[in-house]
Amino acid sequence: MRRARRGDRDAAAELFRRYWRDAWRAAFAITGRRALADDVAADGFERAFAALGRFDDRRPFGPWLHRIVANRALDILRTERRLAGDEPPDLPDLSPEHGAGDRSLLTAVADLPLERRVAVVLRYGVGMTPKQIAETLDVPVGTVNSRLARALEQLRESLEVEHVE
Amino acid sequence: MSSELERRLEGLFHELPQPEPEVGEIALAASLAALAPSARPRRALRAGVLALAAAAVVLAIAAGSLAAAGALHVSLGSKPMPARAGLTLPKGASGVAVVANGRLSVVTRSGFRLQGLPVTAAALSPHALFVAAGIGRSLVAMAPNGRRAWSVPAAGPVVAIAWAPYGNRIAYVVNAGHRFVLHVIWGNGTNDAVIDRAVRAVRPAWRGDSLALAYVGAGGRVVVYDLSHATHRTVPGLGAMRCPHAAIGWATGTPVLRCIRPSSVERQVRR
Numbered sequence: 001m002r003r004a005r006r007g008d009r010d011a012a013a014e015l016f017r018r019y020w021r022d023a024w025r026a027a028f029a030i031t032g033r034r035a036l037a038d039d040v041a042a043d044g045f046e047r048a049f050a051a052l053g054r055f056d057d058r059r060p061f062g063p064w065l066h067r068i069v070a071n072r073a074l075d076i077l078r079t080e081r082r083l084a085g086d087e088p089p090d091l092p093d094l095s096p097e098h099g100a101g102d103r104s105l106l107t108a109v110a111d112l113p114l115e116r117r118v119a120v121v122l123r124y125g126v127g128m129t130p131k132q133i134a135e136t137l138d139v140p141v142g143t144v145n146s147r148l149a150r151a152l153e154q155l156r157e158s159l160e161v162e163h164v165e
Numbered sequence: 166m167s168s169e170l171e172r173r174l175e176g177l178f179h180e181l182p183q184p185e186p187e188v189g190e191i192a193l194a195a196s197l198a199a200l201a202p203s204a205r206p207r208r209a210l211r212a213g214v215l216a217l218a219a220a221a222v223v224l225a226i227a228a229g230s231l232a233a234a235g236a237l238h239v240s241l242g243s244k245p246m247p248a249r250a251g252l253t254l255p256k257g258a259s260g261v262a263v264v265a266n267g268r269l270s271v272v273t274r275s276g277f278r279l280q281g282l283p284v285t286a287a288a289l290s291p292h293a294l295f296v297a298a299g300i301g302r303s304l305v306a307m308a309p310n311g312r313r314a315w316s317v318p319a320a321g322p323v324v325a326i327a328w329a330p331y332g333n334r335i336a337y338v339v340n341a342g343h344r345f346v347l348h349v350i351w352g353n354g355t356n357d358a359v360i361d362r363a364v365r366a367v368r369p370a371w372r373g374d375s376l377a378l379a380y381v382g383a384g385g386r387v388v389v390y391d392l393s394h395a396t397h398r399t400v401p402g403l404g405a406m407r408c409p410h411a412a413i414g415w416a417t418g419t420p421v422l423r424c425i426r427p428s429s430v431e432r433q434v435r436r
C-alpha cells in the first residue's frame with residue numbers, strides 16, 4: 001500500500017489485482033448489468049488511484065474502494081432513474097451457469113429499491129458491518145439497519161410468492 | 166445469528182459472474198494512468214520518441230483537415246509499436262494523440278501525458294484540453310489530469326471518434342455487432358443521439374463551423390449530415406467514387422470535402 005501511494009506502478013497493479021474482482025462484483029450486484037459494472041468498477045479504481053496520495057494507509061483499502069464504487073454506482077443509477085422516470089429496472093445479466101435458485105434470489109435482489117439493494121450488497125456481498133455501510137453511504141447506522149431489515153423482509157416475501165406460484 | 170436467507174445471500178455473491186479479463190486489463194491500464202507519477206527513473210527512448218513524433222506529424226499532415234485547431238489525431242495500423250515509446254509535441258500543436266496497436270499515447274501543451282492506455286479509438290478536443298476515447302464498451306472523456314470527465318456506455322466498442330472544431334459536439338462510430346452506428350453527443354457527455362444506424366467504420370469529419378458532419382454510409386457513399394436542419398445529403402462527387410476505407414475531411418476554412426486514401430488525395434468536392 002505504501003509503495004503504491006508513492007507511485008510504484010507494480011505495487012499499484014498488485015493492489016488492483018487483489019481488489020478488482022470484488023469491486024466489479026459489488027458494482028454488478030448493485031447495477032445488475034455487466035456493461036455498467038465494467039464502467040463503475042473501472043471508474044472507481046481510477047478515482048481511488050488518483051486519490052491514493054491522500055489515502056490514510058493505516059486504514060484498510062477495501063472498504064474505501066467499495067465506498068467509491070458504491071457511491072459511483074448510486075450516482076449513475078439515480079441519474080438513469082431521473083432520466084427514465086419510473087421504468088422498471090432491467091433484469092440482471094446472468095450467465096448460464098446460474099441455477100434457478102440463485103437466479104430467483106438475484107432477480108429478487110435486483111427488484112429491491114436502490115437504497116435497500118445497495119445496503120444488501122455491501123452487507124452480504126462485500127461483508128461490511130452496518131457501521132461501515134453507514135459511513136460509506138453517509139447515513140445513520142439506524143437507517144442502515146432499517147434498510148437491511150426491510151430488504152430481508154421484501155426478499156422473503158418475493159421468494160415466498162415465487163415458491164407458491 | 167444468520168438466517169437461512171442471509172446465508173443464501175452470502176453464497177449468492179460468491180457465485181456472481183466474473184468480470185471479463187480484457188475489461189480488467191483495460192481498467193488496470195486506466196487506473197495506472199490515473200496514479201500519481203512514479204518516482205522511478207523513466208525509460209526514455211529518445212530515438213523511438215522522435216521517430217514516432219515524426220511519423221505522427223507526417224501522417225497528420227497527409228490527413229489534411231483531419232487535424233482540427235492544432236490538435237492532431239493519428240491512428241497507426243496493427244503493426245506492433247515499441248510498447249514504451251513516448252511522444253513529443255510537434256511545434257505549434259496543442260497536443261498529439263496517437264493510437265498505435267490499440268494503445269493510446271497523448272501529450273498536450275498543458276502537460277497532460279498519457280501512455281499505453283488500451284483503447285479502441287481516440288480523439289483530442291480542439292484545444293487538446295480533453296481526450297475522448299473508446300474504452301471497452303464506453304465513450305470516455307478524460308480531463309487533463311487523466312481523470313474521467315464523463316463516460317457513456319455504448320452498444321459495442323467505439324471504433325472512430327471526431328471532436329467538432331468548436332468542441333461542442335463529438336461524433337463517434339460504434340461497432341454494434343452486425344453494423345456500425347454513428348452517434349453525435351454533446352461535448353459535456355449529454356444528449357447522445359443516433360445519426361445513422363448503418364455506416365462504415367470511417368472517422369467522420371466535421372465542417373469548420375461545426376454545423377455539418379461528413380461520414381461514409383453503409384454503401385460506401387459519403388453523406389453530409391446538417392445539424393441545423395437535421396438532414397442527410399449524399400455527396401454526388403464523392404458518392405460516385407466511393408471511398409469505403411479512406412479518410413474524409415474538410416479542407417480548413419473552405420467548404421471543400423476531401424476523400425483521402427493513405428497514398429494520396431483522391432478527390433475533392435466543393436460543398
